[in-house]
Amino acid sequence: MFEIASVSLLLALTLIIARAILGPSVFDRTQAVNTAGTVAMLLLAVVGFLTGRPDFLDIAIIYGLLNVIGTIAVLKFFRHGDLGDPGYEYEDGKQTTNRGSS
Amino acid sequence: MTDALDLGSWILIIAGSILCMIGALGLLRMPDLFTRMHAASLVDTLGAALLLLGMTLQAGFTLVTAKLLVIGLLLFFTSPTATHALARAARARGVEPLLADQSATGRAPSKRVEGKQEQQ
Amino acid sequence: MRLVSTFLILFAFWLVLSGHYTAFLMTAGTLCALGVVLFARRMDVVDHEGHPIHLAPRALLFYWPWLLKEIAVSAMQVSKIILHPRLPISPTLIRVRTTQRTDVGRTTFANSITLTPGTISVEVAEDEILVHALTRNGADSLADGEMDRRVTRFESA
Numbered sequence: 001m002f003e004i005a006s007v008s009l010l011l012a013l014t015l016i017i018a019r020a021i022l023g024p025s026v027f028d029r030t031q032a033v034n035t036a037g038t039v040a041m042l043l044l045a046v047v048g049f050l051t052g053r054p055d056f057l058d059i060a061i062i063y064g065l066l067n068v069i070g071t072i073a074v075l076k077f078f079r080h081g082d083l084g085d086p087g088y089e090y091e092d093g094k095q096t097t098n099r100g101s102s
Numbered sequence: 103m104t105d106a107l108d109l110g111s112w113i114l115i116i117a118g119s120i121l122c123m124i125g126a127l128g129l130l131r132m133p134d135l136f137t138r139m140h141a142a143s144l145v146d147t148l149g150a151a152l153l154l155l156g157m158t159l160q161a162g163f164t165l166v167t168a169k170l171l172v173i174g175l176l177l178f179f180t181s182p183t184a185t186h187a188l189a190r191a192a193r194a195r196g197v198e199p200l201l202a203d204q205s206a207t208g209r210a211p212s213k214r215v216e217g218k219q220e221q222q
Numbered sequence: 223m224r225l226v227s228t229f230l231i232l233f234a235f236w237l238v239l240s241g242h243y244t245a246f247l248m249t250a251g252t253l254c255a256l257g258v259v260l261f262a263r264r265m266d267v268v269d270h271e272g273h274p275i276h277l278a279p280r281a282l283l284f285y286w287p288w289l290l291k292e293i294a295v296s297a298m299q300v301s302k303i304i305l306h307p308r309l310p311i312s313p314t315l316i317r318v319r320t321t322q323r324t325d326v327g328r329t330t331f332a333n334s335i336t337l338t339p340g341t342i343s344v345e346v347a348e349d350e351i352l353v354h355a356l357t358r359n360g361a362d363s364l365a366d367g368e369m370d371r372r373v374t375r376f377e378s379a
Contacts, residue, residue, distance in 0.1 A: 001112050005153070008119035012126035012145070019129045019138075027135055027192040034184055035129060035142040038177065039122060042153050045173065046115075049157055057169040058239065064173060068180040072187055079191040121301060128304035136342065137313055140300055140356045143339045148297035151290075168238045182336035189344045189354065199354055201313050 002050040009043045026078055030071060037067030107159050114156030121149035135192055136199040139185055146181035150174070224268050227275050229259045274326050277377065285330075285376045292369070293338055300339040300356060314361040317350045321370055327377030334369060 013036060020032035041060045048056025121144060128141025154174045161167050236251035237243075262268045303310060318335075322328045332343040332351055340360040345352040355361035 001115055005115050005119045008123050012122045015123075015126035015130050025135065025197065027188060027195075027197060028138065031135065031138060031142055031188055032129065034188070035125070035145055038146055038150065038181070039126070041173070042122065042150055045157060045170070046153070049160065054166045054169070057166060057173070060173055061169065061176065061239075064176050064180070068184055071184045075187050075191040079194055121297070124301045124304055128300075131304065131309060132311075136354045137311055137356060139342055140340055141304060143336070143342070144297055144300050144304075147293050147337055147339060165238065165241050172235070172238060178337070182333040185336050186332065186343055189342050193344055199313055199315065201315060
């Protein structure tokens with residue numbers, strides 16, 4: 001049964017990577033990469049069961065943590081366009097800053 | 103008893119894999135960024151939950167179960183954060199969602215929604 | 223009280239990850255958890271907001287089961303839409319009013335909206351959330367405010 005699960009997860013991964021290649025905007029690609037990370041994490045757990053090595057679960061946990069941090073970092077970069085940006089936010093036409101007390 | 107558990111975990115794992123495939127298919131079929139996010143959240147929530155639950159039944163009451171629980175909680179708390187950050191960033195960069203009703207842009211609250219809230 | 227529970231949770235996490243129960247590793251785990259607790263106290267993040275254990279029993283008993291049921295139901299609807307050959311979507315943006323008083327409550331509400339397939343919270347303001355829904359039905363059922371009421375009841379502990 002784990003064989004079926006891992007094959008279908010691999011199939012899902014293929015579809016997601018197709019979206020990452022097709023994706024018109026950078027956000028589509030980021031979305032696809034985030035979902036690919038989730039599926040890869042599940043695939044790691046399934047493969048751990050398939051080969052009878054529960055150590056794979058630790059790798060899955062680390063993968064999940066890195067996945068989220070990576071996604072947020074990439075989004076932050078593309079939102080401000082620059083990692084050296086001071087972090088101004090435009091909301092409803094009003095300019096506010098993240099620096100200081102806010 | 104163990105047979106019933108085996109069958110249950112088998113069903114859960116197969117259902118989870120099928121849901122993951124449906125989500126991936128939706129990611130490919132949906133027309134724009136925001137609708138694609140809905141398909142992706144299908145994978146993040148129910149697909150992952152069913153797979154992890156099936157593996158939990160398979161593992162029994164061991165350390166592996168606790169690790170699977172940690173993975174589940176991690177997904178449960180982080181996936182909405184990532185999705186929300188993505189939606190917010192896309193909107194801040196000027197990606198407007200495709201709408202069925204083009205008059206309601208969301209910048210100003212639409213009449214239909216206002217009426218609904220006054221009824222409460 | 224909160225510091226003690228933080229310490230216990232961190233130590234339990236260490237035990238889960240390590241899986242070896244030798245004296246050396248247990249001591250190292252205790253020291254690490256203690257160090258993290260001290261740093262967290264210095265950074266002032268172990269408070270009502272950063273570590274809301276006062277909500278835990280209520281969340282586990284009432285809110286999460288309901289949320290899981292809701293996620294299952296709407297996931298079924300979304301997968302039916304994806305498998306439908308003509309893709310019957312009607313994407314809608316609505317503003318949903320929130321009645322929560324605390325930041326924890328608002329965060330819970332916004333995260334619950336995003337967790338449920340079919341609805342995503344796009345922008346969170348003081349007393350309303352901009353929600354993108356996959357279908358008009360989904361938007362309407364959210365505007366009915368069932369989830370909002372439940373979260374408000376859940377946060378008022």
